Amino acid sequence: MRTTKRFLPVLGIALTLGLIAGACGSDDDDSASSSASSSASSSAATATTTAAPATTAAPATTTAAPAADAAEGMCVGLVTDVGQVDDKSFNQSAWEGVQRAADEMGAAVDYIETTAAKDYATNIGLFAENGCDVIVTVGFALGEATAIAAAEYPDVDFIGVDQFQGAPVDGVAGLIFPEDQAGFLAGALAASMSKSGIIAEVLGTDLVPPVVAFGEGYVNGAKYVNPDIEVIKTYHPGGIDTAFTDPEWGATTARQALENGADVVFGAGGKTGNGALIEVAGEEGALCIGVDSDQWFTVPEAHPCLITSSMKMITDGVFDLIAQSAAGSMPSGNYGGAVGLAPFHDFDSMVSDDIKSMLATLKADLESGAMSACVWDADSNPACSGGETDFSAFDANGDGSITIGVAAAGPADDGAYYQAVVDAAILLSEQNGFNSPIVIDEIKPADAATELTNLADQGVDIIIVGASEIAEPLTDLTEDYPDIFWYCNCGAGFPEMPGLAQSLDDGAEVGFTAGYAAGLLLEESDSSTAAMIGCCDLNFEQEFKLSFEMGLKAVNAGNTLTYVPTGDFPYDFDNVPNASEAFNNVVADGAGVILPYLGGAHEALVQLSNESGVPVLSAGASDVCTREGDLTWDVAVRFDGGDYVAAIFPLIFSGAVQEGQTKVFKVGVDPEPGALICNPTGGQQQAMDDMYADVASGMYAGDFGAIKGQAYGGG
Known part of the structure; x- marks a missing residue:
């Protein structure tokens, strides 16, 4: 200190x-x-x-x-x-x-x-x-x-x-910084945009490990997208004293790459890399990628080619640590900063939605550890040497194939939480060559033991249980069917058990982010009231409700929350008539934002919100900001069981997460949970970014603990 x-x-x-x-x-x-x-x-x-x-x-x-x-x-x-x-x-x-x-x-x-x-x-x-x-x-x-x-x-x-x-x-x-991940994303983009099948990178010296990480990550990202792509990789031959201040060499090297057919060039080496960018800018049709910061703002000469930059958030990291020093809490040891790709600026329309979606998925998988950029662990990670994952340990019935069973309490096509889990299981099966999943949906809690037993008896090897409302029989079933790999996104308060792998998020953290986003939307309206329409005041609803209200008041202490239960106890999130009546009542009373904390009734209320012009939040689904169709959402409140399935199963298959263990997805730490405003203003996005940083720092940990105590009866 x-x-x-x-x-x-x-x-x-x-x-x-x-x-x-x-x-x-x-x-x-x-x-x-x-x-x-x-x-x-x-x-x-x-x-x-x-x-x-x-x-x-x-x-x-x-x-x-x-x-x-x-x-x-x-x-x-x-x-x-x-x-x-x-x-x-x-x-x-x-x-x-x-x-x-x-x-x-x-x-x-x-x-x-x-x-x-x-x-x-x-x-x-x-x-x-x-x-x-x-x-x-x-x-x-x-x-x-x-x-x-x-x-x-x-x-x-x-x-x-x-x-x-x-x-x-x-x-x-x-x-x-994980420069290997930043380079990987740049390489994946370069390979996706290249028409010639040849890309290049102009680098500082390989005496500096971060430069090597950028360079090798770029190669690996490109070959992940296109195994046949040719990558021309050139490190500066000089020492540290000259390798980053030689724009002439950078320009000459970039010119050679262009003459050899490269049509995308990554410049990563200070002024040396800048020389490469500026050289590529003079080549019609060629693209370039900057490094470290968003070089659109620092190297305007590169605008004709600069599709993005492979960024290390150095400015934010330095400032954050200075602020911690000022507060007397300066850490010692390694302090991880963030990386990512800069906006595409003038090239945004050239980058397809499919490429953007791929890059977002890759970024999330790299951050979560579900995949590797294969730079520092190339020798120790089987996935980096082209080895296929061995799924034989998950073949419960020994038939040489894998079948996933999915048990959902709600409809498999609810457009929200349960559909996300089912869709993730389908995608997981397709990606790994498994059989098509067997899905049993709309399981009532009273029928859970029977239906889960029915699923286990159909020769499945892995069972994904969608949520805690049908999880009570798992204590016995994990013992009765020990060869099946059991997984549940059971949520807070569900006990760990030896035969069950679990994931959960922090409902108080997620609820707070949702309330904060709703509060920012209320600032744009004439209302100071948000409405949460739910089931029946279950304990996890209470946790979400209390933290949602806390988020509203963090924006403006005068904001208020109205909660309306619409279902039969327990677990009735599908009562469309009751939910619709509740919607009409709260809107008539002046509610300016609606959170339909529902399952089968969720989309009906989204439609009513769209017709009434009242901003509406999702409840779990993470894709609503970009989802095509007739319905629109203003905020994605992400506690998406499908995202958790996609993130945790690569860890399960690698052995990083096993039965008896729980993966906790944290707001501001993991990419999956938390609220996002779909079309934020600059001020709203800055406010959300700052709020996320505060949550991740533990600033509200005491408040969240008190909320959990109140919701679950422990305090």
Whole structure:
């Protein structure tokens, strides 16, 4: 934890090093000034007077703004590893995170651009000796110098961008990213868009592991889409001191690739990669992919070819860690940042919906661990060597094939939760060459034991139980049919048992996100009331209702929630007449948003909402924002049993999840659960992003615990 120091007034960005002491003074300001002046005159990394690069727009993904008083007088210094802060890529993204701390937190900030590796320690020391609280060192090559400095200056918090730690280093947060996943997505897109069957990548040095991860991930993603595609891969032949500042080499290498038939080029190497992008921009019909940040905003010369960028959310990660330092909660050890593809901008219409859907699925599978980019685990992961998954362990009846049975409490075509589970089982079977699933739907709780036994007796090898309302017999059935693999998305409160694999989400987390989204929609209306139309106030309904109301009030304390039960106890979510009557009543009373927390009656209320012009939320289904048809939703409230099936079964088949174990899907951590506004404004999306970050941080854990206690009778 940092020690607060006494500071003089905030300095301007990118001033000379001689002024560092004036802003980041230690407790002995005279001594600090002398030290900074002496170091600046002796170091080969002399003070820069280059104007700082303009801050560019980038997708916000994390972090709420910290309290201003926590950062008052804070000093943040940034040191590059021979790159430049105006490289329009890696270093600039880190510097923009520091600039954001200046803009939003009032921190005093400055940077040093290192010109030789021998000056790493000196440049870090300039900031440390002159009272900076946080020092951001940018690049893999600075890792050793950063660790040494952290031991020498224990009162300083260090952020090491791209600095993986084999063992946690006290005082250093190693901001790392799964570049292999980012590269994989870029390669999958490149292969999908290529017409020639040849793509290329122009890279920095292979002495830097993140560059290798980008490069090899790109190859693997391309070959995942098209095993026959040719990938021209070229690393810069120089060392770290030149590999990222050589745009001429980047341009020449890109030109050679174009002449060899490549029609999509990935440029990943600072200014070197930028040179490649700009070269490709002059080739009619060719496409290019940027790196690290959304380079649409930083390399406008590449607009004619720039379909997307393979992004590391460096700006957000740096700012988030600075904010944690200001709050006194700076972590040590590896700190994972997010990756993804930038918007397609002018090329959006060229990228088909099928490609977009494929990329979204790949991203979710990579993040969840359901699939690998096959860079770091290529030798140990059978899937990376082309080996097929061995399903023989799941062949319960020994007939050499696999059949999945699905048990659903509601209709298999309800357009909501149960249909999602059934559709996921069908897709899982098709993808793996299984037999067509056997589905029994609309199972009443009183008939669950009989129907599940009937399903087990039909020669199935895996049984997916759709929800907890028909799960009570599983205690006996998992013992009676031990050779069958049993899985249930049973939800909170259902006990673990040796013969059952489970998944669940946190209903309070999901409900809060739904209420928050509904609250944002209410801001656009004349109403302050949302209505939740459900079954019969079951305990999991209560959990969702209480957290939904909490989310509404987090947007505006004056918002209120009306809850109307419409079914017979227990588990009647299908009563269309009662639900329709409830809808008409709450709309007449002024409800401005509707949550039909229903099964078979859900779509009937969506239709009524569409006819009445009242915004409506889904209840479980994740695809409603893009679903084709006559019905439209305004918010996807995702606790999609189908998504959970798709995410967990690759883990089950690999042995990562076994019977007796439970996979918990967390809001803000896993890609599956939580609410999404289908067509958000910029302000709404930013508010949702900030809310998700708060949930993931544990900010509301105590509130959610209290809600569970109230709903389930434990408190």
